[in-house]
Amino acid sequence: MAIAAFISYLSLEKKYSPHTVKAYEKDLTDFCVFCKTAYELSNIEDASYPMVRNWIVSLVETKISNRSVNRKVSSLKSYFKFLMKTGSIQTNPLAKHKALKTAKKLEIPFSEAEMEEMLNVLPFENSFEGVRDRLVIELLYATGMRRAELINLKLQNVDISNRSIKVLGKRNKERIIPLLESTIHLFIEYFTLRKVIENGENSQTVFITSKGNKIYETLVYRIINGYFSKVSSKVKKSPHILRHTFATHMLNQGADLNSVKELLGHASLASTQVYTHNSIAELKKVHSKAHPRNR
Known part of the structure; x- marks a missing residue:
């Protein structure tokens, strides 16, 4: 068939x-x-x-x-x-079809102040789950990786000495993402605690549950939603919003669009450009404050 x-x-x-x-x-x-x-x-x-x-x-x-x-x-x-x-049909009935109009999805990233409170003010439990949850949040924000990429991240692809991770993205496309010093310290702390978890050393994936099983999608969502509910009143609090936040903050700080594209693992610049509307808003503020005509 x-x-x-x-x-x-x-x-x-x-x-x-x-x-x-x-x-x-x-x-x-x-x-x-x-x-x-x-x-x-x-x-x-x-x-x-x-x-x-x-x-x-x-x-x-x-x-x-x-x-x-x-x-x-x-x-x-x-x-x-x-x-x-495959030559099964001669004419594509949808060749000239035009998609229905859709409203632009407005995804509001977390602010830098919210991220600062999350990572530097909000207390995390000094336990396996507390350290793991903090690392999940920090890694998503520091790298912009997708939830599925985080879930499937392999132990062998975390290179502490070279401060980088190898991520397997869509279409099995690999990319190398550098790690921040703070993320490296969290990884070291997490790996120490991970060794004593049941089945932990038998698992090939980095992130596991307290029972030693591979972490799963709904748990990652619960981690993000649960912690960010304490620091943000935004309606949507999800792993994807952290990816959005990473891209927006990088662009706000002057990162090159092509570099952000490579870090995110996008196939084309068009996919990355959806994140630029927030950085343009930031640029307008800077322009307004800095331009001589506004003095």
């Missing part, structure tokens, strides 16, 4: 994560169900653009966001591109 071949292609050739592959598969399954119900069409390879458009209308009527609709249609578009590539 063409869908099975496509899923295999995403997994084996494109090296997409299991989570991403699952999302693609669900989107295609949803469209299959729609075609079967609305048109008694079993093979979606034979679907026309009017059919897809009616699917989009039905999705919008269920009140899901335009962003979610666009993601589903993007999955379908990728599938049709795959069918074109």
Whole structure:
């Protein structure tokens, strides 16, 4: 079946994560169900653009966001591109499709004052979990790495002597990120405590639970949300906001956009430029204070 071949292609050739592959598969399954119900069409390879458009209308009527609709249609578009590539179809029905308009997602980073309070004022317990949680927060803020990258960080990829870590990002792309002196000290303290945790030395990943198991997504979220609730009134407090904060603060302090792009592991500058709106606001303040015409 063409869908099975496509899923295999995403997994084996494109090296997409299991989570991403699952999302693609669900989107295609949803469209299959729609075609079967609305048109008694079993093979979606034979679907026309009017059919897809009616699917989009039905999705919008269920009140899901335009962003979610666009993601589903993007999955379908990728599938049709795959069918074109393999010669299964001659025309891509979505070739000229335009995505639905979406409101810009405004993600507000933590301020430098909030980060200062978090890392230098807020007390952390002097225990394995306390040190681990502080290291999780510091590492996300100091490197801008993704939550999944932190969860899968291997012991062998932390180089204390060279003050750097090797991160495996999207599409299995590796990058080296330098570490701050404060982060190095935390790593040393954490590794000392980690050795006495059950199963700790058997685990290949850096971050583990108090039972010695690999740390997981919801725990990382709970760590970030829990601690930042003590210092910030912002609605969204997540690992991704820390990545956003890293990029914004780096740019505010004059870091080169290309350097930030490399540190974040972005494939293109366009992905990094979404973080520049905050630094532009900061530049306006500096410009206003420093320009002779404003004196």
